[in-house]
Amino acid sequence: MDEDQSLKICMRDVNPHIVCSLCAGYFIDATTITECLHTYCKSCIVKYLQSSKCCPQCSVKVHETQPLFHLRADRTMQDIVFKLVPGLFENEEKRRAEFYKSRGDLNPKKDKEATTQGENASGPRLSSIINKPQGYKYRYDEQICLCLERFSTQTVQHYGKRFQLQNLEKKFIRCSIRVLIAHIKAMLHKKLNIPTTLEFDVSCEEEDLADEMSLKQIYLMNWYEKETPMLLYYRFQEGNT
Ligand SMILES: [Zn+2]
Ligand SMILES: [Zn+2]
Structure with a gap:
């Protein structure tokens, strides 16, 4: 409270x-x-x-x-x-x-x-x-197209193993604007077969995105009125050892 x-x-x-x-x-x-x-x-x-x-x-x-x-x-x-x-x-x-x-x-x-x-x-x-005057409307629907791009060909050591950042097999995805960055990260772990202890950072327009942010918020803050797909970059978090 x-x-x-x-x-x-x-x-x-x-x-x-x-x-x-x-x-x-x-x-x-x-x-x-x-x-x-x-x-x-x-x-x-x-x-x-x-x-x-x-x-x-x-x-x-x-x-x-x-x-x-x-x-x-x-x-x-x-x-x-x-x-x-x-x-x-x-x-x-x-x-x-x-x-x-x-x-x-x-x-x-x-x-x-x-x-x-x-x-x-x-x-x-x-x-x-x-109660605002009528007429305002958002220019997108409930779905958003994303492009998930790896940030670099980064390599990290993690618990004695070496991991290299890979491209996704399908980097263009269409999903609900209610999806959170936490979901995107979980998907990356799964698709790229990376242990969950090795964490990702996801960014948009050079701004790192918090786990609880939704694609909707990110769109409004960083991609408003721009063409989709909205481009997100992923990389391994610094200091993962
Ligand atoms: Zn004035
Ligand atoms: Zn007003």
Whole structure:
């Protein structure tokens, strides 16, 4: 419970920096005005600038005739939001599912009920996200294509035996975006016939990935809007002896 509380306090402190002042939800497609560095959801600020020329927060003039000219997609901010708000993606997904189910019948109440009943009741105020204006959707489905590439022709000594990092027979795989890095590592042990005591590191875009990370998170943080397959590298962990 202590851990839970420290998380809450922490979220309260960071919320002002990761919440969109236009919709009161966490940033989705975080977009920053280059003139004043204020950030909003893309859909929120694009819509807002259709009828205004100024930043909603500081009133700096953003444009004369081209609303999108000083807007930039803020991937760093979006990465931070996804890292800090673990339930964000799942809730967006739920909202999207509801949206498709009730297409033509835009009833935000329905969405709200779906969230407040969710198991995440103690978490950050996710219901605010669910009530975002309709129209946002993720551009990928429940499956993701991966390419699992060996990092190098690494060789290690492990309990007196010598192991060389091999290529997978099939390096392209298609799997659920809910798969965790721990699963990927277990698969590598099995397919490459490596003892589990000799551990792997898996990385994406030169960032080592923690066991509990899902492919979904990795996609959102490192591969968002890029073509799949998403490229992951594996290698033996340093210091395996
Ligand atoms: Zn917004
Ligand atoms: Zn501003």
